Amino acid sequence: MRENDLSKAKLQVRSSARSNRSPVENALQKLEWVACLFESEAEVFSVQDTEYNVVKISKGVERVFGKDVIGGKCYRVYQGRDSVCPDCPTEKLLTTGRAAFSSEQTGANGRTYAIWSLPLMNERGNIIAVLEHANDITERKRAETMLRASEEKYRAMIETSNDWIWVLDKYGNFTYFNKKAEKASGYDLDKWVGKSFGPIISPAHLERVKNIFTEVMNGKTVTYEVDVLKPDGSIITLSVNTVPSYSESEIVGTVSFGQDITERKRAEQTIRASEESFRNSLDTSSLGIRIVNAYGETLYANKALLDIYGYGSVDELRATPTSQRYTADSYVEHLVRKDRRRLGFPVADIYDISIVHKNGGVRQLRVHRGEVKWAGKTEHQAMYEDVTNEKRAQETLTALSHRLIKVQEEERHTIARELHDQIGQSLNVVNLLLQRATRPTETDVTTLINAAQEQVVELITRVSNLSLDLRPMMLDHLGLLDTFMWYLGRYTAITRVQVDFKHFGLGELIKPEVAITVYRVVQEALTNVARHAGVDRAAVNIWADRDRIYVRVEDKGSGFDPGAVDSTASSGISGMHERVSLMGGSLSIKSAPGTGALVSAEIPLGSARGDKKETA
16 A cells, blocks of 8 residues: 655654664664564564565564565565566665555565555664555455456455445445454444444545545545544554445445554654654764764764864854865865765765864864754765874884785895805805815815815705705794793703893693794894894893783893884884784883893783793
8 A cells, every 4th residue: 555645754763883683673773663673473573684585574474475585685585586576665764765555566476465564764764675565455455456357355354454445335335344343343233324434534635535436426536545533532553445336337435445554654653753762873983973954064063073173162163174184185175076076976975084183283084974854954974983003003004014024035035145145155165065075187176075065064054054044944843931942942052141141831732823023022132232232141031920921031241222223124123023013022122321121022922821830
């Protein structure tokens, strides 16, 4: 059935940036009456997304079509079609943005339905889904046809119809109404036959119903809504379709088919009341929200937006020139968007801006812009999301990526130089010795082969050292403590720097990513001692408890000013910071010229800890 003011329905919902529910569920949550109807087996309600996929159904749909319709295309699961149905109300709604109605659709089950489609909107006023209500009008359609053919023949079927059905003669007096109408209205058929319909119609609607009766008697078919008075004074609202009743091609009265829409009308009142709820949701939203007119004048701003800018009132926001609320570059972009809108060119609904806080600080905001009904007019709503931290995180990630690439290139350069300068030269020496040994004139072949073997042994040692520098395999097989015992002995043998090593709790299993981080921090710190400190002794303390591992590398050497070190030029120091930060830990360097240096790190162990073992 169609209804005159159905296109005025708007579903407005409050958005929540951190909600775990889908946008469709958020929209439906505001409509308590819909939630009840979805639990009813008598009501055929379903929700389709904008691609015609069924995302939610009432128990009534489940009873008729089964649970498997979820996820399918509505036109396929309901009507067995491969494309959108003719006169599809959902298609009309998605095209026009307004509620739509189809007076007759035939389902795959052979039943006929009248369908209403209402838009479900998000906080930006965009349609995200369609709420569809189908009324089974199969019996009504059959009744219309059968009444024209033979009223008596199909009276039994009419009596069992779920619709109200009544017949008036050409004077407007009742000649019949079915059991549904009799039971639902509370009126006794025997007492009302021959009486006018006037006394049971609401006085506010009576004149309009009389005019409709005249139109139908002149051959028209009219659909309308009317309030019916029950004997106890309560009101039932009906959606009525009235057609002429013929006898040998002469109009002798009218036949009306009515459906009780009292609950739906109450729901519409709830929707209208939701506009006030919408205003309240704006006031309490955690997102900054501003309503502006076509000239850019601020009509409304919520507290969250005022806090973002640092203003105490909407008047202060209005009084601040727009050019002062933006950074210079962002203000230019604002003017470009404004001119494009004025000239009718498309402008993105979501964009980023840079604004100036009242205290002079700069914040990065993401703006979601759309139309909204405000005080009965179509205005523009802008929602502001503070993404300053997100932008900073992106910049940090970009810098870290660049840093990682640079470190990788430096490491490759080091490996290439090692291969060329040492391993390449050793292979050349081996090659020359073997060439000499194969000459027919060479008399001391044994000496040359022995020399070549010595070079091969030295080459094997260099390859092994290079592999250990890249990653000590024993870290994976023997654990952190044994790896440090080996490394510190090798370090002292190469650098002549003695290391005082104290440790506690390293005999347990530690996650590989934590172990390699600790190893690299100590390795880099001791490398800096050997290169820059000018001392022959350093101290390394490592201890672990159930939650964290602590590292201290200290020397009493020449020291340096950490603040004067260029992080871009010192991949070692920045690498230590980045490794520890990626593990969720912290690293600090304390030093000054002439006072030595102390590198300290704390790294969470996570859940990869067993019972603690003490080590002397």
